[in-house]
Amino acid sequence: xxxxxxxxxxxxxxxxxxxxxxxxxxxxxxxxxxxxxxxxxxxxxxxxxxxxxxxxxxxxxxxxxxxxxxxxxxxxxxxxxxxxxxxxxxxxxxxxxxxxxxxxxxxxxxxxxxxxxxxxxxxxxxxxxxxxxxxxxxxxxxxxxxxxxxxxxxxxxxxxxxxxxxxxxxxxxxxxxxxxxxxxxxxxxxxxxxxxxxxxxxxxxxxxxxxxxxxxxxxxxxxxxxxxxxxxxxxxxxxxxxxxxxxxxxxxxxxxxxxxxxxxxxxxxxxxxxxxxxxxxxxxxxxx
Amino acid sequence: xxxxxxxxxxxxxxxxxxxxxxxxxxxxxxxxxxxxxxxxxxxxxxxxxxxxxxxxxxxxxxxxxxxxxxxxxxxxxxxxxxxxxxxxxxxxxxxxxxxxxxxxxxxxxxxxxxxxxxxxxxxxxxxxxxxxxxxxxxxxxxxxxxxxxxxxxxxxxxxxxxxxxxxxxxxxxxxxxxxxxxxxxxxxxxxxxxxxxxxxxxxxxxxxxxxxxxxxxxxxxxxxxxxxxxxxxxxxxxxxxxxxxxxxxxxxxxxxxxxxxxxxxxxxxxxxxxxxxxxxxxxxxxxx
Numbered sequence: 001x002x003x004x005x006x007x008x009x010x011x012x013x014x015x016x017x018x019x020x021x022x023x024x025x026x027x028x029x030x031x032x033x034x035x036x037x038x039x040x041x042x043x044x045x046x047x048x049x050x051x052x053x054x055x056x057x058x059x060x061x062x063x064x065x066x067x068x069x070x071x072x073x074x075x076x077x078x079x080x081x082x083x084x085x086x087x088x089x090x091x092x093x094x095x096x097x098x099x100x101x102x103x104x105x106x107x108x109x110x111x112x113x114x115x116x117x118x119x120x121x122x123x124x125x126x127x128x129x130x131x132x133x134x135x136x137x138x139x140x141x142x143x144x145x146x147x148x149x150x151x152x153x154x155x156x157x158x159x160x161x162x163x164x165x166x167x168x169x170x171x172x173x174x175x176x177x178x179x180x181x182x183x184x185x186x187x188x189x190x191x192x193x194x195x196x197x198x199x200x201x202x203x204x205x206x207x208x209x210x211x212x213x214x215x216x217x218x219x220x221x222x223x224x225x226x227x228x229x230x231x232x233x234x235x236x237x238x239x240x241x242x243x244x245x246x247x248x249x250x251x252x253x254x255x256x257x258x259x260x261x262x263x264x265x266x267x268x269x270x271x272x273x274x275x276x277x278x279x280x281x282x283x284x285x286x287x288x
Numbered sequence: 289x290x291x292x293x294x295x296x297x298x299x300x301x302x303x304x305x306x307x308x309x310x311x312x313x314x315x316x317x318x319x320x321x322x323x324x325x326x327x328x329x330x331x332x333x334x335x336x337x338x339x340x341x342x343x344x345x346x347x348x349x350x351x352x353x354x355x356x357x358x359x360x361x362x363x364x365x366x367x368x369x370x371x372x373x374x375x376x377x378x379x380x381x382x383x384x385x386x387x388x389x390x391x392x393x394x395x396x397x398x399x400x401x402x403x404x405x406x407x408x409x410x411x412x413x414x415x416x417x418x419x420x421x422x423x424x425x426x427x428x429x430x431x432x433x434x435x436x437x438x439x440x441x442x443x444x445x446x447x448x449x450x451x452x453x454x455x456x457x458x459x460x461x462x463x464x465x466x467x468x469x470x471x472x473x474x475x476x477x478x479x480x481x482x483x484x485x486x487x488x489x490x491x492x493x494x495x496x497x498x499x500x501x502x503x504x505x506x507x508x509x510x511x512x513x514x515x516x517x518x519x520x521x522x523x524x525x526x527x528x529x530x531x532x533x534x535x536x537x538x539x540x541x542x543x544x545x546x547x548x549x550x551x552x553x554x555x556x557x558x559x560x561x562x563x564x565x566x567x568x569x570x571x572x573x574x575x576x
Contacts, residue, residue, distance in 0.1 A: 031383060031386070031387075078562055078565075078566065081565075081566070082565070084382070084383065085322070085323040085382060085383070085386055086520075086565070088323070088386060089323065089516055089520070090561075090562065090565065092513075093513065093517075093558040093561060093562070094558075096509075096513065096554060096555075096558065097554075097555045097558055100551065100552065100554060100555050101555075103551075104549075104551045104552070214509060215394075215509075218390055218394065221387070221390070225387065257406075258402055261398040261399075261401045261402045262398070262402070264394055264397070264398040264401075265394065265395050265398035265399060265402075267391075267394060268390075268391040268392065268393070268394030268395035268397075268398065269391065269395060270391070271387060271388065271390060271391030271394070272371060272388050272391035272392065272395070275375060275380065275384050275385075275387055275388040275391070276374070276375065276378075279380070279384050279387075287381075287384075288381055288383040288384050288387060
């Protein structure tokens with residue numbers, strides 16, 4: 001049962017990641033390869049605040065999400081000027097810079113040692129311990145993110161995003177400030193990723209820069225494309241496959257190190273095969 | 289030893305290491321019009337071929353290097369025939385090809401890690417270097433060799449592109465694939481050889497870097513990023529621009545160490561790219 005709760009927590013967190021990234025990649029058509037950085041900044045901000053202050057958990061969440069949004073805003077100002085392959089490359093570079101900072105800013109992030117002993121969230125006197133309580137918390141968070149994203153993509157704001165995806169120049173002709181829309185959705189997605197990061201850090205209780213490096217951003221893209229571009233249920237499905245597939249690989253009994261690389265190779269093959277047979281992903285509606 | 293002279297010399301050596309990979313990346317982009325994310329993988333593959341043939345089987349060094357270059361060229365050729373060409377013929381957008389190449393990068397990375405482990409390894413058993421003074425800076429004989437190989441091979445490539453029929457065909461296909469086809473050029477044959485040539489060049493660049501510092505599966509992203517940065521600064525598709533920009537990146541990176549610690553080298557290179565994208569989006573020798 002503990003195992004089931006664990007999978008539920010991780011799948012919920014990655015669903016949040018998938019849905020938020022889908023807002024940028026699927027709905028707006030911008031291939032952002034920096035999402036893991038926001039997941040990481042959220043996790044680190046919360047870990048540092050929880051270790052050094054006595055602030056209530058919800059306030060910590062708020063501040064961490066806020067800090068991440070500010071960083072995302074700075075990057076987004078630059079990124080929003082690009083589209084297509086340039087967007088992908090520039091965002092990949094930002095991801096590498098954030099990883100370098102997490103790894104080298106020893107005094108703040110603990111560098112290569114990471115941060116240990118992150119406490120469990122306490123809300124209104126109730127501590128969400130590992131197991132059912134945490135699964136409940138993560139599930140509720142995923143549900144909220146789903147509701148928010150659903151609301152966004154069905155609103156007029158969401159329609160502008162899809163129009164940017166289809167033809168940005170034409171939209172600009174109609175007087176839409178497309179850069180502002182691209183920036184807004186980017187910051188929003190980053191904020192949601194930060195939420196997932198906060199919950200991840202306090203769940204695992206240990207964070208390390210390698211959990212947030214550029215390869216992880218690429219995995220996140222695998223989740224979004226696999227499940228389906230511009231489909232929120234698709235991102236949940238993508239996250240579920242992403243988490244559960246390696247669990248099946250476990251039964252093959254490969255050594256840990258090799259199993260990790262096999263899993264990685266499998267994601268790569270999945271990406272290539274998808275580009276051939278279904279570039280929009282399993283439940284997706286939009287092709288790259 | 290003069291620090292300034294040392295940094296400048298180091299910058300030139302770093303530049304010569306980036307040059308081949310940047311030129312080959314730019315050549316490939318010019319002909320195929322998509323960002324090949326697995327380009328760094330060619331460099332890593334070739335370096336590992338040398339590790340296997342020279343270090344493990346103890347075959348002669350020059351033979352191992354030639355095998356490595358040819359083999360990475362073949363990998364490029366096979367990838368084009370089995371993945372990129374079929375995707376292009378299905379009318380895949382550059383983004384589809386970019387995502388597929390991300391998949392290729394992940395697969396090659398994990399296969400290399402499974403075969404050779406994720407650790408750093410040198411290409412040769414002898415790590416001792418004869419060092420001597422040059423313009424007040426200390427360099428190793430290997431580095432001088434690397435520098436000259438890189439310059440000579442780059443020049444040969446430029447001659448090939450400018451002076452031969454094959455080079456003219458590549459230019460024709462790069463300018464306009466449709467028109468080239470109409471003129472009776474077999475575009476697919478040209479692109480196949482461009483893939484071979486470009487992968488082989490990147491492979492040589494990887495071997496040169498490996499001789500200087502050793503190799504690790506995760507260096508694919510390092511190679512890719514340096515190549516991309518130099519290629520964009522030089523104006524994508526412009527091989528001469530990429531060549532000069534590679535040296536610019538190497539020198540700026542190394543001079544940057546004067547002001548901030550060396551862990552930030554990659555961030556400096558990326559900062560330079562962002563700067564160029566903002567003020568000169570078409571690169572130094574602008575042509576898009």
